[in-house]
Amino acid sequence: MTTTPTRPGRVEVRGVHKSYGSHEVLAGVDLVVEPGTVTVVLGPSGSGKSTLLRSINHLEKVDRGFVALDGELVGYRRRPHRGGERLHELKEQDVLRQRTRFGFVFQAFNLFPHLTALDNVVEAPVSAQGRRRSEVVVEARALLEQVGLAEKAAAYPRQLSGGQQQRVAIARALAMRPAVLLFDEPTSALDPELVGDVLGVIEELARGGTTMIVVTHEIGFARRAADQVVFMDAGRIVEQGPPEQVLDAPQHERTKAFLARVL
Amino acid sequence: MTTLAPEPTAGTVAPPPDTPFDQLRVVPARHPGRWVATGVVAVGLAMVLNSLITNPRWEWDVVAAYLTEESIVRGVWTTVQLTLITAVLGFALGTVLALMRLSRSPLLQAVSWGYTWIFRSVPLILQLLLWYNLAYLYESLDFGIPFGPSFASVDTLSLIDKFGAAILGLGLHQAAYSAEIVRAGILSVDQGQLEAAASLGIPRRRQQTRIVLPQAMRAIVPTAVNEVIGLFKGTSIVYVLALGELFYTVQVIYGRTQRVLPMLVVAAVWYVVLTTVVTVVQYYVERYYARGAVRTLPPTPLQRLRTNLTAGLARVGSRPDGTAPR
Numbered sequence: 001m002t003t004t005p006t007r008p009g010r011v012e013v014r015g016v017h018k019s020y021g022s023h024e025v026l027a028g029v030d031l032v033v034e035p036g037t038v039t040v041v042l043g044p045s046g047s048g049k050s051t052l053l054r055s056i057n058h059l060e061k062v063d064r065g066f067v068a069l070d071g072e073l074v075g076y077r078r079r080p081h082r083g084g085e086r087l088h089e090l091k092e093q094d095v096l097r098q099r100t101r102f103g104f105v106f107q108a109f110n111l112f113p114h115l116t117a118l119d120n121v122v123e124a125p126v127s128a129q130g131r132r133r134s135e136v137v138v139e140a141r142a143l144l145e146q147v148g149l150a151e152k153a154a155a156y157p158r159q160l161s162g163g164q165q166q167r168v169a170i171a172r173a174l175a176m177r178p179a180v181l182l183f184d185e186p187t188s189a190l191d192p193e194l195v196g197d198v199l200g201v202i203e204e205l206a207r208g209g210t211t212m213i214v215v216t217h218e219i220g221f222a223r224r225a226a227d228q229v230v231f232m233d234a235g236r237i238v239e240q241g242p243p244e245q246v247l248d249a250p251q252h253e254r255t256k257a258f259l260a261r262v263l
Numbered sequence: 264m265t266t267l268a269p270e271p272t273a274g275t276v277a278p279p280p281d282t283p284f285d286q287l288r289v290v291p292a293r294h295p296g297r298w299v300a301t302g303v304v305a306v307g308l309a310m311v312l313n314s315l316i317t318n319p320r321w322e323w324d325v326v327a328a329y330l331t332e333e334s335i336v337r338g339v340w341t342t343v344q345l346t347l348i349t350a351v352l353g354f355a356l357g358t359v360l361a362l363m364r365l366s367r368s369p370l371l372q373a374v375s376w377g378y379t380w381i382f383r384s385v386p387l388i389l390q391l392l393l394w395y396n397l398a399y400l401y402e403s404l405d406f407g408i409p410f411g412p413s414f415a416s417v418d419t420l421s422l423i424d425k426f427g428a429a430i431l432g433l434g435l436h437q438a439a440y441s442a443e444i445v446r447a448g449i450l451s452v453d454q455g456q457l458e459a460a461a462s463l464g465i466p467r468r469r470q471q472t473r474i475v476l477p478q479a480m481r482a483i484v485p486t487a488v489n490e491v492i493g494l495f496k497g498t499s500i501v502y503v504l505a506l507g508e509l510f511y512t513v514q515v516i517y518g519r520t521q522r523v524l525p526m527l528v529v530a531a532v533w534y535v536v537l538t539t540v541v542t543v544v545q546y547y548v549e550r551y552y553a554r555g556a557v558r559t560l561p562p563t564p565l566q567r568l569r570t571n572l573t574a575g576l577a578r579v580g581s582r583p584d585g586t587a588p589r
Binding site for chain 2: 057059092093096097098099100102104106108110111112113114115116123124127128129156157158159172173176
């Protein structure tokens with residue numbers, strides 16, 4: 001089963017709600033991300049940023065609303081039913097197939113510690129996309145070189161610094177040739193001096209025209225790389241627009257208060 | 264023991280009081296208590312060894328004669344077979360039970376829980392006798408469609424002989440314990456690993472075999488080897504079925520010759536040998552699964568021996584000129 005993802009990656013989030021017990025984490029989120037653009041999501045912790053990101057690639061099931069990638073519903077399928085239509089939950093294997101169109105980079109890297117850097121990158125294209133290992137290895141080496149770690153291919157994650165691990169994780173996500181890259185606070189677990197390396201790689205990808213949604217606290221990065229900045233608070237999008245508007249001339253009180261604290 | 268500065272040759276005059284501290288001789292701390300304890304234990308060991316050698320009732324000549332006697336070797340082989348087959352059966356079934364317990368189906372969870380509950384509750388010796396007497400409950404075993412026609416029918420007694428009953432009893436009992444060991448190993452793997460695998464779209468079965476189980480092995484192996492060692496000795500319980508494994512064979516021989524103690528020593532020696540082999544294997548298996556979990560792998564015993572020998576030789580070689588060993 002070889003999937004050749006067509007490059008566009010238009011992400012549409014409509015009326016998404018999600019609760020853990022009585023606590024509402026997402027209280028109706030609408031967001032559109034155009035192909036080839038970078039969206040940076042800002043907001044205080046607990047505002048639902050990570051949950052939104054995890055809902056987009058269906059790591060979290062939403063309670064209400066939907067997410068679509070290039071017009072295709074994520075996690076569900078429309079089926080005619082008695083003259084109308086119904087949504088059918090996708091089987092796990094179909095969800096897994098859909099996920100290969102998203103690349104996900106975690107705050108805690110989540111590299112596979114028992115596999116070398118190269119094997120971390122090679123694993124999914126072979127086992128999830130059924131591609132030839134020899135071909136994937138060549139591509140994986142090129143990706144490791146792209147993130148500046150060509151000579152670390154044989155190293156195990158624990159032998160790498162945090163910044164290096166996160167760059168391997170980015171190469172791992174890219175190996176799936178995803179339409180959209182999702183970053184969940186990619187630099188929050190790093191020493192300040194290592195943050196630059198990782199952000200450099202992400203900005204490089206942004207210039208290459210990869211569609212990205214980045215949850216981060218790095219305002220400088222948002223200013224340099226974002227086409228669109230989204231500010232979230234208490235499970236809602238409070239304000240959104242181009243960086244110069246949201247960051248320099250925020251309209252909403254909560255945005256102003258947040259920016260005053262982090263800047 | 265290393266010293267901070269080159270040790271001056273013996274007999275030199277102490278340096279003047281205002282010498283910088285980095286040129287002074289370092290005197291290692293003394294441990295008189297440790298020396299006393301070492302002496303006491305050494306004397307105790309000598310007493311034990313002395314009695315083992317000088318007391319004629321150990322009958323070491325009989326031990327030596329029977330150690331490699333044909334029926335004993337056959338008994339050892341049966342013990343090895345029983346252990347290996349039941350260990351494989353126990354851990355295979357245990358892994359299935361652990362995955363059932365962790366599955367999202369309430370029925371699978373309940374069945375797995377129930378299995379562990381029953382098989383851990385009933386004493387092994389009782390289970391063995393039950394399996395051996397299965398033919399009383401079911402004279403023949405039919406293979407076919409559930410509640411439907413049967414394709415083949417086998418006489419229970421011919422299928423479950425002594426060896427079969429022993430394998431079934433030990434294996435099914437072991438599976439209940441193995442299931443918990445495997446489950447503990449799986450639970451010890453970080454949840455983020457599954458999320459990463461899921462976000463990469465890795466198929467579910469592959470997530471388990473390639474990502475979770477290899478990492479779980481680090482927690483599983485030490486306890487699993489414990490179980491295998493327990494099995495080696497635990498197989499002696501099947502003497503109740505009069506199956507000719509090591510312990511039963513030894514009993515038969517001393518029943519005939521009345522040389523009870525030397526024969527028990529023969530069995531003990533073999534159990535020690537078998538356990539030693541498993542312990543050595545354990546070291547290398549653990550080392551294999553430590554890849555990635557530690558920054559550098561610990562040296563193998565052989566490598567360690569070599570380093571110690573070279574270091575020891577270097578120390579001996581450096582003595583005459585009075586330089587400190589490094």
